[in-house]
Amino acid sequence: MDLFDKCRKYKAARIARAKGYYPYFIPIDSGQGTQVTVKGKRLIMIGSNNYLGLVSHxxxxxxxxxxxxxxxxxxxxxxxxxxxxxxxxxxxxxxxxxxxxxxxxxxxxxxxxxxxxxxxxxxxxxxxxxxxxxxxxxxxxxxxxxxxxxxxxxxxxxxxxxxxxxxxxxxxxxxxxxxxxxxxxxxxxxxxxxxxxxxxxxxxxxxxxxxxxxxxxxxxxxxxxxxxxxxxxxxxxxxxxxxxxxxxxxxxxxxxxxxxxxxxxxxxxxxxxxxxxxxxxxxxxxxxxxEPQRRQRLWKNTEKMRQGFQAMGYNTGTSETPIIPVVIGEDIKTFSFWKSLYKNGIFANPVITPAVPPGQALIRTSYMATHTDQELDTVLDVFRRVGKEMEIIP
Ligand SMILES: Cc1ncc(COP(=O)(O)O)c(C=O)c1O
CATH class of the missing domain: 3.40.640.10 (Type I PLP-dependent aspartate aminotransferase-like (Major domain))
Structure with missing residues (x-):
């Protein structure tokens, strides 16, 4: 029995990389604000836990x-x-x-x-x-x-x-x-x-x-x-x-x-x-x-996004906080959704089985006090466009 057999047999990450939809370990080459850069490409960050936006204060x-x-x-x-x-x-x-x-x-x-x-x-x-x-x-x-x-x-x-x-x-x-x-x-x-x-x-x-x-x-x-x-x-x-x-x-x-x-x-x-x-x-x-005003702004941004997603017809599950999951469904569909978000300048995180039940794969989004209305409107716009293209929302 070779202990390393399982490593050689492990292909999921390699296949995803080859197909161009591997979403993990992406090296960010900037600070972690509401926007980040990856290989010079600017992305709006909705995948961090920097809730009050203090990381570069x-x-x-x-x-x-x-x-x-x-x-x-x-x-x-x-x-x-x-x-x-x-x-x-x-x-x-x-x-x-x-x-x-x-x-x-x-x-x-x-x-x-x-x-x-x-x-x-x-x-x-x-x-x-x-x-x-x-x-x-x-x-x-x-x-x-x-x-x-x-x-x-x-x-x-x-x-x-x-x-x-x-x-x-x-x-x-x-x-x-x-x-x-x-x-x-x-x-x-x-x-x-x-x-x-x-x-x-x-x-x-x-x-x-x-x-x-x-x-x-x-x-x-x-x-x-x-x-x-x-x-x-x-x-x-x-x-x-x-x-x-x-x-x-x-x-x-x-x-x-x-x-x-x-x-x-x-x-x-x-x-x-x-x-x-x-x-x-x-x-x-x-x-x-x-600075309680940061928390107030965080909640204002949260409400804007939850209402925005729900109005488009997305399923945001039981979320009541700045963590807003957007349920997409199958794992593969969720990866291609993630890829489209990325191409359109959005950094978000796909969550697939076994972290969620089969058929319930989602994009985990989360918000900061420092996101501007303009950034959030861009995010909603991209979700609307991609969701319609992929027939996830009407
Ligand atoms: C609920 C919860 N508990 C604990 C941890 C672990 O914290 P840390 O990442 O600071 O080690 C995390 C981080 O992902 C978390 O989400």
């Missing part, structure tokens, strides 16, 4: 520069040993205050945050209960834990209760949900999850990767949006979306944070966030709080 960039000058390029070690800087701790204090929790802990990526938190908290006698559409990092955190995993149908509260009923009083229980689902763009039914958590004595963890900067009175996430911060045990967030860098955090009570600090392998055995990223996040967080 002069204050963010200046803070990153200054930290690079002061601390150098990296930390060369884990938070546990030589990799904790004063600015890591300052960021944690600021995040705890922002999220209205006792304490916060910063990891080097959002993926590691979920993986490292869930795997160390969910022990042999515990059960973790997840939404079927939860992010891969949650799935992997569950896999790495020693506990049992049970899943409920996406945002289906009857199914969550059915699952909870099957678990007795004995095991420790943790329900984990995305706050905003990264493909569907819908919001978790957190009020009901909290009610069920209380009824069945389960802890609750919310992944706010796509909610920070987007939902809540200060952009402080899903629990704040519903007024339920006190009812959620752990809030996770990333720095790779609204906060425009790399890294992630959890916010929770002090004992929970202290336990994770001393047990999470993803934290202890991995180098800490580089100083320039920490500094960029701190400034992006400050702007998130002090």
């Amino acid at each position: 002069p204050k963010v960039v200046a803070a990153a520069h200054a930290a690079l000058e002061k601390y150098g390029a990296g930390c060369t070690g884990s938070r546990f040993l030589n990799g904790t800087l004063d600015i890591h701790e300052q960021l944690e204090t600021e995040l705890a205050r922002f999220m209205h929790k006792e304490a916060a802990l910063v990891f080097s990526t959002g993926f590691q945050t979920n993986q490292g938190t869930i795997s160390c908290l969910v022990g042999k006698s515990d059960i973790v209960i997840t939404d079927r559409s939860d992010h891969a990092s949650i799935v992997d955190g569950c896999r790495l834990s020693f506990g049992r995993v049970k899943k409920y149908r996406h945002n289906d509260m009857d199914d969550l209760e059915r699952v909870l009923k099957t678990i007795g009083d004995g095991p420790g229980k943790l329900i984990i949900t995305d706050g905003v689902f990264s493909m569907e763009g819908d919001i978790a039914n957190l009020p009901k999850i909290v009610e069920l958590g209380k009824k069945y004595k389960a802890g609750i963890m919310v992944d706010d990767a796509h909610s920070i900067g987007v939902l809540g009175p200060d952009g402080n996430g899903t629990a704040a949006h519903f007024g339920l911060v006190d009812q959620v045990d752990i809030i996770m967030g990333t720095f790779s979306k609204s906060l425009v860098s790399i890294g992630g955090f959890i916010a929770a009570s002090s004992p929970v944070i202290d336990y994770i600090k001393h047990h999470s392998r993803a934290l202890i055995f991995s180098a800490s966030m580089p100083p320039a990223s920490v500094a960029a996040v701190r400034v992006a967080l400050e702007i998130t709080k002090s």
Whole structure:
């Protein structure tokens, strides 16, 4: 048995490249604003998670520069040993205050945050209960834990209760949900999850990767949006979306944070966030709080696009946030739709099976506070033209 046989047999990417519709790993040769360039070609970006448009904000960039000058390029070690800087701790204090929790802990990526938190908290006698559409990092955190995993149908509260009923009083229980689902763009039914958590004595963890900067009175996430911060045990967030860098955090009570600090392998055995990223996040967080007009503009752009797509006859699924999927159907059709968008100057992301059910392949679009009306009108125009040509809309 040759372990590498599967690599030689893997042809899907090669075939797509040969046919000219391979949509992944496209090298962008500009900054990531509302427009980007690829080999000199200018494209309107509707495929990023730069919700507040802060990625190239002069204050963010200046803070990153200054930290690079002061601390150098990296930390060369884990938070546990030589990799904790004063600015890591300052960021944690600021995040705890922002999220209205006792304490916060910063990891080097959002993926590691979920993986490292869930795997160390969910022990042999515990059960973790997840939404079927939860992010891969949650799935992997569950896999790495020693506990049992049970899943409920996406945002289906009857199914969550059915699952909870099957678990007795004995095991420790943790329900984990995305706050905003990264493909569907819908919001978790957190009020009901909290009610069920209380009824069945389960802890609750919310992944706010796509909610920070987007939902809540200060952009402080899903629990704040519903007024339920006190009812959620752990809030996770990333720095790779609204906060425009790399890294992630959890916010929770002090004992929970202290336990994770001393047990999470993803934290202890991995180098800490580089100083320039920490500094960029701190400034992006400050702007998130002090410029609510960005969030207002983001939502205005979101409504314009959702209404625009729906008026044309597109299916935007259950989306209620700046993530707006446009369902096309078959995988191949979705690739050629993507190709036409690209040729017409739009950068978007195709999502095919198994990430979505067969026949439900889609173009994931997402919006920024900084998109101009003119850019958005161009996007709608291209979707109208391509959709009609391909007979996806009437
Ligand atoms: C819901 C969700 N959780 C976690 C992550 C992982 O975050 P990061 O990309 O910052 O590692 C992502 C990123 O795609 C996400 O969408």
